Amino acid sequence: MSELGTLEDLPLDYRQGLTARNLVPLWPALRAALPYGIPSRRTAPTLWRYQDVRPQLLEAGRLTPIEKAERRVLVLANPGLGLENMQATPSIYIGMQLILPGETASNHRHSPSAVRFVVEGEGGFTVVEGEKCPMEPGDLILTPSGLWHEHGHAGTAPVVWMDALDLPLIYGLEASYCTEGAPQAIRNEPDSSQTRYRRAGLVPWRGRAQAQAWADYPLVRFPWREAKAALADLAGVTAHGEAVRLAYVNPETGADCMPILGFSVLQLRPGESLRLPRHSASSVLNVVDGAGTALIDGVSLPFEQADTLAVPTHAEVRLENASSTRPAHLFVVDDAPMQKKLGFYEVFA
Numbered sequence: 017m018s019e020l021g022t023l024e025d026l027p028l029d030y031r032q033g034l035t036a037r038n039l040v041p042l043w044p045a046l047r048a049a050l051p052y053g054i055p056s057r058r059t060a061p062t063l064w065r066y067q068d069v070r071p072q073l074l075e076a077g078r079l080t081p082i083e084k085a086e087r088r089v090l091v092l093a094n095p096g097l098g099l100e101n102m103q104a105t106p107s108i109y110i111g112m113q114l115i116l117p118g119e120t121a122s123n124h125r126h127s128p129s130a131v132r133f134v135v136e137g138e139g140g141f142t143v144v145e146g147e148k149c150p151m152e153p154g155d156l157i158l159t160p161s162g163l164w165h166e167h168g169h170a171g172t173a174p175v176v177w178m179d180a181l182d183l184p185l186i187y188g189l190e191a192s193y194c195t196e197g198a199p200q201a202i203r204n205e206p207d208s209s210q211t212r213y214r215r216a217g218l219v220p221w222r223g224r225a226q227a228q229a230w231a232d233y234p235l236v237r238f239p240w241r242e243a244k245a246a247l248a249d250l251a252g253v254t255a256h257g258e259a260v261r262l263a264y265v266n267p268e269t270g271a272d273c274m275p276i277l278g279f280s281v282l283q284l285r286p287g288e289s290l291r292l293p294r295h296s297a298s299s300v301l302n303v304v305d306g307a308g309t310a311l312i313d314g315v316s317l318p319f320e321q322a323d324t325l326a327v328p329t330h331a332e333v334r335l336e337n338a339s340s341t342r343p344a345h346l347f348v349v350d351d352a353p354m355q356k357k358l359g360f361y362e363v364f365a
């Protein structure tokens with residue numbers, strides 16, 4: 017491994033001649049683009065405390081009417097990536113959205129895919145392609161690329177949810193845009209988490225109607241009540257040292273429920289300290305309940321309910337439950353589905 021030549025090694029007039037012709041020598045930049053062993057990462061292990069975010073969000077509710085915002089969101093921007101770039105990690109956009117009683121957020125669809133993970137409040141709902149999805153705390157609602165979605169709030173107190181989008185990737189590819197629409201006609205039946213896909217392992221016998229625009233997304237609401245109960249039962253049959261963790265999948269195919277971002281939820285049992293497998297994906301954690309400490313590449317971040325954490329690619333992660341009597345639950349967003357499809361996803365020992 018010899019030292020590579022630098023820009024300064026080159027005569028000034030030669031460098032100027034390259035610049036004038038839109039040419040760049042690779043070798044001075046090669047090691048930065050292709051470091052040995054581990055990627056260079058600007059993403060900082062970061063904690064956004066909900067007790068800091070919530071008052072700012074409620075203040076936005078007083079300062080900015082929904083009509084002036086379209087979506088009233090504070091973006092969780094990773095300082096290592098530049099706040100103006102609105103990236104929690106290189107591929108993951110995270111925002112905290114506030115909707116007040118009686119407000120609506122107008123119907124639209126767009127090329128980036130989004131999910132909502134409900135943090136606080138009762139009575140919010142999202143309509144996805146005519147399916148009205150109630151939003152209870154901890155519920156996951158999918159609004160994949162190209163599907164119409166709008167929000168409303170029929171309750172009495174503020175509702176806050178976390179938006180996770182693949183926006184940095186789609187925007188970086190110069191492929192991000194949206195279309196506005198008239199309010200959707202709401203189908204008069206409960207969402208499919210209560211009807212067609214009520215139980216794991218049971219799907220409609222004829223399969224889903226292929227003609228429907230949302231055929232790739234048979235299930236768009238994953239209720240927290242079901243996920244929490246499933247984790248409680250899984251905890252009872254999972255050896256210590258092994259993760260109590262469930263993935264959100266397409267019930268028809270068993271594949272990741274969205275193409276680019278992946279979603280899972282894990283339970284830290286009382287007193288548990290858990291090392292996550294080191295992998296090539298970046299991720300964001302949201303604390304559903306409980307408290308503890310995350311050690312991310314040597315940075316210790318104490319977390320509480322509704323806090324959010326950013327995890328760089330290739331990071332070492334250890335999670336510790338602070339309570340010896342109560343479990344803690346964390347919702348995880350990562351870009352592993354994209355990395356798998358592009359052929360470079362790796363899990364290290």
Ligand code: 1HN
Pocket residue numbers: 087089111113121126128130165167179181183
């Ligand atoms: C979006 O469509 C929503 O529908 C929220 O609630 C945040 C951020 C960027 C682009 C689209 C929503 C968004 C967004």
